[in-house]
Amino acid sequence: MEFNQKEPIYSQIIDDIKKKFINGTYLPGQEIPSRRELAKQLGVNPNTIQRAYREMEDMNLIVTARGQGSFMTKDLAILQAVRTEALNSALSGCMEALRSYGISDDEILEAVKRYLAKGRSV
Structure with missing residues (x-):
């Protein structure tokens, strides 16, 4: 580490x-x-x-x-809370960065859908 x-x-x-x-x-x-x-x-x-x-x-x-x-x-509820916290933290940073470029939420959502559908390339 x-x-x-x-x-x-x-x-x-x-x-x-x-x-x-x-x-x-x-x-x-x-x-x-x-x-x-x-x-x-x-x-x-x-x-x-x-x-x-x-x-x-x-x-x-x-x-x-x-x-x-x-x-x-x-306690599986704690595991889920830790997972949710990690996801929210990563998304928050990503969203802030993309919005700073002036990219709209709709554009971000469509890019994420394409990313997931096409094996990780937008």
């Missing part, structure tokens, strides 16, 4: 775990790496991982059982 300088590392770690949850790398109820293990894998301070895990616990994205490890939530 490569970190950018624009965003806190713990936040980037949370985003990476969310992506892995969305794309099925981590399944509901699956154990995720321990704090120490992930810190070693990523080459970051364990306190950074601790902060990321604490935030994910607060979001109910992970559950930590003392002495057993940390696990992805089994």
Whole structure:
């Protein structure tokens, strides 16, 4: 994992775990790496991982059982909320960029339909 300088590392770690949850790398109820293990894998301070895990616990994205490890939530509503958040975030950025060129919503919608129908080329 490569970190950018624009965003806190713990936040980037949370985003990476969310992506892995969305794309099925981590399944509901699956154990995720321990704090120490992930810190070693990523080459970051364990306190950074601790902060990321604490935030994910607060979001109910992970559950930590003392002495057993940390696990992805089994709550499918949370998974759907994470998916929806990711989709809305990506769409928002895309829409802002396209609108800044003066492209109308109707043009964008038609381009998306063509993109999906023709195998990813507008």
